[in-house]
Amino acid sequence: MIRVLLVEDSATMRHHLRESLAADPELEVVGEATDGGAAVDLVGRLRPDVVTMDMMLPTMSGLVATEHIMAEHPTPILVVSSADRQELFSTYNALAAGAVDVLEKPRGDASDADWGRRLCSAVRLVSRIRVITHPRARLDGRDRPSVPPAAPIDDGTPAQVVAVGASTGGPGALTELLRALPPGFGPPVLCVQHIAASEPFAVAFSDWLAGQTGRDVAYARHGTLLRSLGGRVVLAPPDRHLAVRDGVLRLSDGPPRYSCRPSVDVLFESVAAEYGAGGTGVLLTGMGRDGADGLLRMRARGAVTFAQDESSCVVYGMPREAALIGAAAYVLPPARIAARVAELQFAGGRATGGRR
Template identity: 85%
Template sequence: MIRVLLVEDSATMRGHLRESLAADPELHVVGEATDGGQAVEMVGRLRPDVVTMDMMLPTMSGLVATEHIMAEHPTPILVVSSADRQELFSTYNALAAGAVDVLEKPRGDDSDADWGRRLRSAVRLVSRIRVITHPRARLDRRRPAGMAPPPPAPAAPLPTAGTLRLVAVGASTGGPRALTDLLCSLPAGFRPPVLCVQHIAASEPFAEAFSDWLAGQTGRDISYARDWTPVEALAGRVVLAPPDRHLLVRDGVLRLSDEPPRYSCRPSVDVLFESVATELGAFAAGCLLTGMGRDGADGLLKMRTHGGVTFAQDEASCVVYGMPREAALLGAAAYVLPPARIAARLAELHPAGSRR
């Protein structure tokens, strides 16, 4: 039995959630909250397996409620959000604060036909994720006031500095937070383009809001990839794979592809990593961040065998230690580190002012 707490101020939407979940006898609604404060109290009292969280709530917003829940009673949270731009920005803030996935609310069109099935599938998926206390809350509780953070572990030797031409990054569940940490930790003068595949809701409003949100969080030039863009023109920029299109590098330009999904994923991290391995070899770095499944592990191994420097996110900092774990088991990752320390190693490979 999977015990679910519904957090939604609309009685109509709560009824829709309740009825949709009732179609699966193993999904049991244990409570319904209509504002964020009530949600935090009920999570502490009922200890559900999953919380479905609306963002726009009275008294206490869904974002603030998410932050409290992840700091006090870590619970897998599925954000059920509309495509309104303000709500989408709150949704990505909630994902950065520890929520693990997002499902768009019904649109009122033909796409709603299988919405209930998608909700049930998402709840089941989220229920299997082992969440941790929100990192900031954990640090605040365990580190006495005034105590400096522990020094980083000694760095393993890296290839010759100044040789890095491109960074390829893959992420899935938990990716918004990990990407933010990595990009914020890169120095302002970091010039190699960063190509990124983030598994995310495929609808256009969700995708557009994600690129804008990530740019606002990191202060970097972030956009979606355009077919036939020369890689040389992307210095200092972060480029995302568009929704439902593979992103790859071929003959010095970005290419977008509608080829079949890999491991049910389009865009696929493997497709990006494999193309970068073939195209750039030892002049590229690959970073595989938090996510469920194994997309990216084979591609990261190919990057390493072609001479590229490869990183996987460490288990302690992952929301889901799935994709990075598969890479580590394959021996694909030369370095296993949290995102901020991956960024520090990348900066060592391309110090400010270095040239090809």
């Protein structure tokens, strides 16, 4: 049985959650909390396998409760939240603090027909994730990661574009990576972040990431010249593949890769073909293997490639696959990856001396 703790202040919504989960014989609700403080206490006493977490709670918010849980009793947390803008930003803060996925609350329209099935599926998925302890109070910028001194580099092709892929746990890792890049970093950063949520959640991600990092962040537009994007962070839009061809951003509705659209592999393969040794590839935390083959393609074309290390990953899935097939030349935490990536711009060379 997968033991679930429900955290929700609305009696109507708690009833809906309880009934939906009861339809799956392998899911068991072991407790309910109506505020964040009670949720933290119950997690410590009941040790559930999964917590479903509302964001807007009395006394202690869902975000603060998530921070406490991930610092004291790390447990897979599924945020169940509405698409209200204030709640969206709290949701992304919770994902950066260690929550592993998000499911939008029922909308009251035809899309609700299979909501219960999607809830059960999401609970099953997050229950399989090995979560790690997250320090609290990291999201306001007071405790930004320290960047170690740069290691020696060799002369080589300067970085022209940085391609980044992330999935589960990605908002936090991507925030850490971008915060650690120096203010004058010039190459554009193209990102694929898997977000298993509705379009309102996904669209708000760019605003949230810009606020967290102080960088110019926007969703990609088809036909944009890459040379016009210096220093900007460009995200793949919801449900669209992002690629580069002939120096231009291309968006497409092509078939999913490893059930993913946007796909990290699609981005990495296009950067490998377009820029060769002028590309830099970074694969961050996530479940599955999307991005591993594309990162290997980049490395084969002369690009410098990085994968996030296991100790800093929420889910050591995608980076692990990349390391196993030799796609990642360097395996490091996000802040140290950022330091090496910065070397490639400012010194115009290829990094050396990283842990392989």
